[in-house]
Amino acid sequence: MNAIYRWVHPLYNAIMSTKITLDKAGRVVLPKPLRDQMQLVPGDTLQLEAEGECITLRPVRPKATLKKECGVWVYQGEATDASIPDLLDLERERRSRDFRG
Template structure:
């Protein structure tokens, strides 16, 4: 799903805000936006619409030999070899992933 569409069909989903102000982000939306449990998100209101986006990863730039590398300031989950291979293959093929994102694992 990209921008609320899948194969040219507009996809909408509904959820309800509970008394405490919480809402459940539908699974398809979480998967398409790669939101995992514990992901920090940022809310913004723009033109009367609520936007939710992941908070960018806080990194520092470190020199490793002749290369500059972005290193997370906080620990991140380690990717398995299978996850890396799946993502690499998907990016190389340009094929949409199971979540519907073009070129994403």
């Protein structure tokens, strides 16, 4: 790791220790530098684990839907039933237009 990388990403692998306060509704605000470091945006989901006096929050990240196999990117996600007929109809229409000229 070079000095430029450390300058661009100063919080990379940094440990943050700060006090946060619960509001009346029991909510907390994560400090902006932490949200930026963790690439958290409004609407992101966090997994909460509690053990004794320790509370751990982990971001829930979607699994990658593309995986490279033999040099080709392959979709790994599940297809939705509703999208397959629509895609087939669109492809048939495209081929029909191409055939007619």
